[in-house]
Amino acid sequence: xxxxxxxxxxxxxxxxxxxxxxxxxxxxxxxxxxxxxxxxxxxxxxxxxxxxxxxxxxxxxxxxxxxxxxxxxxxxxxxxxxxxxxxxxxxxxxxxxxxxxxxxxxxxxxxxxxxxxxxxxxxxxxxxxxxxxxxxxxxxxxxxxxxxxxxxxxxxxxxxxxxxxxxxxxxxxxxxxxxxxxxxxxxxxxxxxxxxxxxxxxxxxxxxxxxxxxxxxxxxxxxxxxxxxxxxxxxxxxxxxxxxxxxxxxxxxxxxxxxxxxxxxxxxxxxxxxxxxxxxxx
Numbered sequence: 001x002x003x004x005x006x007x008x009x010x011x012x013x014x015x016x017x018x019x020x021x022x023x024x025x026x027x028x029x030x031x032x033x034x035x036x037x038x039x040x041x042x043x044x045x046x047x048x049x050x051x052x053x054x055x056x057x058x059x060x061x062x063x064x065x066x067x068x069x070x071x072x073x074x075x076x077x078x079x080x081x082x083x084x085x086x087x088x089x090x091x092x093x094x095x096x097x098x099x100x101x102x103x104x105x106x107x108x109x110x111x112x113x114x115x116x117x118x119x120x121x122x123x124x125x126x127x128x129x130x131x132x133x134x135x136x137x138x139x140x141x142x143x144x145x146x147x148x149x150x151x152x153x154x155x156x157x158x159x160x161x162x163x164x165x166x167x168x169x170x171x172x173x174x175x176x177x178x179x180x181x182x183x184x185x186x187x188x189x190x191x192x193x194x195x196x197x198x199x200x201x202x203x204x205x206x207x208x209x210x211x212x213x214x215x216x217x218x219x220x221x222x223x224x225x226x227x228x229x230x231x232x233x234x235x236x237x238x239x240x241x242x243x244x245x246x247x248x249x250x251x252x253x254x255x256x257x258x259x260x261x262x263x264x265x266x267x268x269x270x271x272x273x274x275x276x277x278x279x280x281x282x
Contacts, residue, residue: 001054004045006030010061017065020202025070026061032074033057067203079126082133084156089148090123091212096275097189100243101130103267103276104187107239111137118143118233120173120188120226123212125153125166127187132162140166143176146211173222174229184238186230192245194219219245220252227255236282239263249274 001009007026014022031038033056034049049057063073071077071086071093078084079093080101086092108115108131115138119128122142132140140162144150150168157166169176174186192215198206205213215221223242230240240261244252249266256264261279269275 001049002045003030003041003047003049006049006057007041007045013061014065019064019067025064028070028074029060029064030057033060067207069204069207072207080130080134082130082160084124084126084129085152085159086124087152088207088209089152090144090146091189091208093124093126096269097127097243099267099269100187100189100241100276101127101134103265103278104131104185104241105134107241107278108135108138108185111135113137115139115184116141116182117185117187118174118177118183120186121190121212121222122153122168123149123189125156125168127189128166129153129157129160129162131185131187132166133160136165138165141177142166142168143171143174144168145170145172146209149209149212173226174233177233182235183233184235185241186226186234186238187241188223188226189243190222190226191215192219192223192243192248215245218251219248220255223248223252224255227252227259227261231259231261231281234281237280238282239278239280241276241278243275244277246273246275249277252277 010026011023014025019025027038031041033053060073076083077086077093080098117131117138117140119142122128122144125142128140128142132138142153153168157163191213193213195214253264256279261281264279266274267276
């Protein structure tokens, strides 16, 4: 079979199986099986794929057709222009989270030795590691309750050679941090989906750890706690930045105001939905 024939037949197969963006999925899988970039496929439509390569691809297609997330099948995904390891141990990095990182970087301009960022609910570590890569002066602590997630985050820190400036700790939100005003930034992509909505999520999303999705009855259970507790770990003028769900911005803003945060800011995603809310303290 040629590259083009595989793309066409598997796109139709994925569409029948209800896979969203079927063409994009097979492009990623075929490029990975061939050791190519996805866009390179368009220059090789007439290339014949070997039986060995087809065997590798069939295994990947089977897993994806069974609704295993594309990122898990590939074992990697790009975030902020860099490749990170991804698997079932932690939440899959999503494009909206890049906006959270961008907002954090805007508020950490220049180079100031000794600055500290805390990434709460670090998961695969992509937020904290990216901050460290973008700001070479920054020290980062990533916190998560899941030992499996922390293991994946450590692998990603080693992959990107930032283990001297990024460390990870097990803990419930900020419980593993000494309660003193030490952080210039606290950033978090915590679970924000209301419990009742979990069952209705796409099959692929439900493959993520439930603890990384379930935000309690209103989706704000952990965010509410972090807003309250972060005050004691921020330096005067330090700030908290949060990724949130659709429709949660007003309530999160009220929570920040009630706890005496100031200079509240927001950031919309490309669909016009507010996805980031943050504020300074002290």
